[in-house]
Amino acid sequence: MPETSATPETSATPETPATDWHIYRGTGQPHDAIGSLPAPPPWRAFDGDPVITSVPPLGTESARRLGTPGRRPAWRPEELELINAAIYLRRPLLVTGDPGSGKSTLAHAIAHELGLGRVLQWPIVSRTSLRDGLYTYDAIARLQDTQMAKLRQENHRDIGEYIRLGPLGTALLPYERPRVLLVDELDKSDIDLPNDLLNALEEGEFRIPELQRAGGRDSETKVLTDDDENATVRNGRVRCRAFPIVVMTSNGERDFPAPLLRRCLHLDLPSPRNDAWGQARLSAMVGAHFGDQDAAANSELIHTFLSSAPGALRAADQLLNAIYLTQEAVRDSTPDRRRLAELLMRPLEQGDHGVGPR
DSSP, rough: OOOSSSSSSSSSSSOOOOTTOSSSOOOSOOOOOOGGGGOGGGGOOOOOOOOOOOOOOOOOHHHHHOOTTTTTOOHHHHHHHHHHHHHHHHEEEEEEESSTSSSHHHHHHHHHHHHHOOOOEEEETTOOOHHHHHHOOHHHHHHHHHHHHHHHHHOOOOOOGGGEEEEEEEEHHHSSSOEEEEEGGGGGGGGHHHHHHHHHHHEEEEOOOOOOHSOOTTTTEEEOHHHEEEEEEEETEOOSSSSEEEEEEOOSOOOOOHHHHHEEEEEOOOOOSSSSHHHHHHHHHHHHHTTEEEEEEEHHHOOOOOOHHOOOOOHHHHHHHHHHHHHHHHHTTTHHHHHHHEEEEEEEGGGGOOOOOO
């Protein structure tokens, strides 16, 4: 394999200027551009009600992911264009890339910059079903409470108290502004889930049969959301008004069916390369988590991370682990710092399979 240059291709830090049509600008600075988002295409317009105007605040999970607010991430022009195209077209964004390339963090960055509140997170495992993302119904608890109410001659509790919307179900509520939904590691699902998602993502709605059986015409029921808040469901149907900003991530462990791919925009986030963009992206990430403390030493570790063993698979959280530990444990010993950093930043193919921020 050819040797890699000792320095990145250019020392300049690239910046992607936001154009007039960008809603998400990638600056890391909150703004209200979402209010100027044009109406959706006619085939992606929805009319759910009653309209919900308030959302929970961003939350500590996003703060943990993003680090210090206001640090500008480094986005390539084509990446920003695809992100904004998905927002304009009200289509899900399928984000692929190696572990640690920042796929999941993108959802938190969008929610932070556009002021869209807490990110609704749906982590996918092999047993996950569509129903898990939409809602759960605790029939056993309702039966037990009904029996106890009869014994005590009390009124029965409303059925809505036993229904809780999942992350996808909450995202499809009729919010005035779109919620951000992170469907994390969709490639971990069984073979049916990607196809099962099609109708909910295309129609922007789903039905809750338990409510439709229990309620009459024009009925309204209060249910619990994934935010631990109450929301009103009419006629047993949840239908969005502003289609959510859906970020679906994949580590590339499987292929997805063509009908799902047709309904998504595909954004690939490769692992940082030893060039100006790779240097800028990692520098922004390190600065967000560590500030300007030990900037020179951190820059050296970034260079080591990018330049050693070209083509090897590494995750960005390995770099963060190395910087933190070398700052806190062996700050005064340069040889020990280098040795420890090299140990923590070994290619994943050599057996370092630790997990961390994605």
